[in-house]
Amino acid sequence: MTLTRHQGGVVILTTFAIAMLLTIVPLPDDLRTLRPDWVALTLIFWCLVLPYRVSVGSGFVAGIMLDVLTGTLLGQHALALSIIAYVCVRLHQRIRAYPAWQQTLTVLILLILHQLLTLWVDSTIGRPSRPLSYWLPSLLGMLLWPFAYRFLTALRINFSVQ
Amino acid sequence: MTVDHRQHHLDSVRGALSILVYPLRLIVDLPGSTAIWFRESLATRRDLQEENAGLRTQQLVLNAELQKLESLEAENMRLRALLDSSFQVGKRPMLIASLLSVDMDPYRHQVQINKGTLDRLFDGQPLLDSQGIMGQLVQVGPFTSTAMLITDPSHAIPVQVNRTGLRTIALGTGAIDRLELPHIPNNADIRAGDLLVSSGLGGRFPQGYPVAEVIEVEQDPGQAFSSVGARPRALLDRSRDVLLVWPPDLVQAAPQPAVDAVAPEPAATPDSAEAP
Numbered sequence: 141m142t143l144t145r146h147q148g149g150v151v152i153l154t155t156f157a158i159a160m161l162l163t164i165v166p167l168p169d170d171l172r173t174l175r176p177d178w179v180a181l182t183l184i185f186w187c188l189v190l191p192y193r194v195s196v197g198s199g200f201v202a203g204i205m206l207d208v209l210t211g212t213l214l215g216q217h218a219l220a221l222s223i224i225a226y227v228c229v230r231l232h233q234r235i236r237a238y239p240a241w242q243q244t245l246t247v248l249i250l251l252i253l254h255q256l257l258t259l260w261v262d263s264t265i266g267r268p269s270r271p272l273s274y275w276l277p278s279l280l281g282m283l284l285w286p287f288a289y290r291f292l293t294a295l296r297i298n299f300s301v302q
Numbered sequence: 303m304t305v306d307h308r309q310h311h312l313d314s315v316r317g318a319l320s321i322l323v324y325p326l327r328l329i330v331d332l333p334g335s336t337a338i339w340f341r342e343s344l345a346t347r348r349d350l351q352e353e354n355a356g357l358r359t360q361q362l363v364l365n366a367e368l369q370k371l372e373s374l375e376a377e378n379m380r381l382r383a384l385l386d387s388s389f390q391v392g393k394r395p396m397l398i399a400s401l402l403s404v405d406m407d408p409y410r411h412q413v414q415i416n417k418g419t420l421d422r423l424f425d426g427q428p429l430l431d432s433q434g435i436m437g438q439l440v441q442v443g444p445f446t447s448t449a450m451l452i453t454d455p456s457h458a459i460p461v462q463v464n465r466t467g468l469r470t471i472a473l474g475t476g477a478i479d480r481l482e483l484p485h486i487p488n489n490a491d492i493r494a495g496d497l498l499v500s501s502g503l504g505g506r507f508p509q510g511y512p513v514a515e516v517i518e519v520e521q522d523p524g525q526a527f528s529s530v531g532a533r534p535r536a537l538l539d540r541s542r543d544v545l546l547v548w549p550p551d552l553v554q555a556a557p558q559p560a561v562d563a564v565a566p567e568p569a570a571t572p573d574s575a576e577a578p
Contacts (some may be wrong), residue, residue: 157326164330164404169539172408207318209326210405211441213447262409268476269407270454 146193148301155182155292164209167210177283179206179245183221184247185292187228188235190302199225201244213261220257240286248282263285312534313441314405317419320443327404327414327446334403397546402446402468411454413437413475415544418444423546426506430545433513433534435459435500439546451538452513453478461513462501466491469501472532478539481514483530488521498532508547 159178168186179202184193184230203218210217227250228235255278259270295301399421402414419425419442427439429449431558435453457474461483468490472481486492496516502509514532522529 160323160326161330164327164406166330166334166403166405172405175405175408204319205323206318207407209323209404211410211412214316267409268458274409 144255146302148296148299149193151188151295151299151301152190152194152258160202160205160209163206174276174280176277176284177184177254179203179217179252180221180224180251181247181281181285181288182292183225184228184250185289187225188232189293191229191232194225195229196222196225201274212258213265219261223257224254225302226255241288242243244282244285247285248278251278251281254278309437313425317443318440324402324443324445325354327402330404331402363381383482395548397423399544399546401542401544408450411437411451411457411476411478411538412440413449413451414485415439415447415546416445417546418442418447420444423447428547430547431513431536431541431543432545433537433541434514435507436538436541436544438506438534443527449544451478452534453481453538459507459513460501461498462490463516464495464497464499464512467497468492469503472498479533481532481533482535483516484527486519486528488525488528489521492528493519494517497535503511508549 142183156179159182162178163175183194183199183202186198199221200218202217204214206212206217206221207214231246235243249285252275255275259274263269359380371464397417399415399417402416404414406412406414415429420500423439423442425439429438431434435452437448437449437454437457439447440450441448450457451474453474453476454470455474458471460469461471461472461524466487470483472483475482483492483498494516497512498514500509500511500513500515512535514534516530516532518531519528520530
């Protein structure tokens with residue numbers, strides 16, 4: 141499938157680790173509910189750029205880690221991240237060709253899909269319903285996407301991850 | 303997978319995985335704990351002396367209270383013996399743990415503490431602070447554990463009104479400063495300012511610890527039950543040091559670090575005699 145050797149796996153792992161750190165860094169109570177989904181953003185980026193290296197399996201592992209870290213039901217984030225990783229890898233050629241604003245909107249849809257799936261599991265096990273502000277992290281994630289994309293691309297070129 | 307977890311088959315997997323993410327938690331907790339360490343090591347001698355004096359007077363006052371408590375306890379036991387009531391006031395072993403400053407899911411009221419199965423913690427163990435009951439452990443890993451606070455929307459704790467002995471259940475609401483008592487009849491004797499203590503009926507929480515204080519009672523004649531709100535006594539969003547309690551019948555399971563540390567030594571003495 142690939143002509144060149146894979147390299148830079150450490151970089152990918154590090155970006156995921158940093159995303160998880162950002163997910164559990166303590167924030168003031170008012171900001172806690174606004175925290176964008178860093179792990180999902182990182183996963184979407186790597187799925188778009190390196191679909192043959194990061195895909196559903198990585199999404200599942202990252203999701204399980206996220207479940208343990210945030211104390212949610214084991215498999216909840218794993219399911220959601222696996223599904224958005226699948227969508228991403230399936231559509232990566234199309235999404236990569238989109239203009240920037242259209243790409244950002246696609247990311248918004250993926251992030252909302254992630255939240256919707258976690259909400260679905262949560263309501264299935266009888267957690268109380270969420271306020272409307274539950275959806276704000278997706279919007280914030282969408283706004284952050286261009287910056288995250290540039291930063292991660294620079295990182296990828298700098299360390300020649302492929 | 304979801305079903306599996308509901309039936310607690312995956313708890314060991316989660317425990318093992320929690321070792322993997324332990325470094326991440328430590329890194330995130332680092333700034334907070336370093337700040338505390340700096341504040342302690344850079345405190346001036348004068349500050350320390352003042353704090354020391356304050357603590358000494360506080361201990362004196364508490365000791366005086368404790369003397370009263372012992373005589374009251376003895377009297378209570380005597381009276382209960384007269385009534386042939388089977389009631390045990392046992393000394394409960396306790397352990398102090400610290401909260402890790404990491405955030406969990408913002409829609410659940412959960413905290414991480416820095417002790418785990420290595421300190422013989424167990425699932426469902428009650429968690430207190432100096433003011434009252436905070437919650438219970440819901441997941442115990444080797445180094446860290448997750449505790450659910452009493453204000454989590456899926457938490458309920460059996461309580462008793464201290465003044466009248468009325469038994470009921472306090473439910474968490476998802477707000478950090480509010481519990482609700484949903485099943486109080488309209489004619490029940492309860493009013494704002496009443497102290498709610500744990501009734502110990504569920505067998506999980508120890509009996510007689512303060513849980514919350516009633517702040518509002520609304521009696522609507524059209525409704526079957528009155529709506530009662532209460533504020534938790536424990537400083538749920540401010541405490542950093544928490545107490546873990548063992549029930550009296552599990553005393554032998556509680557940690558006895560002094561005994562454990564000494565035990566291996568006698569075996570080593572014959573060798574150490576030759577060494578010098």
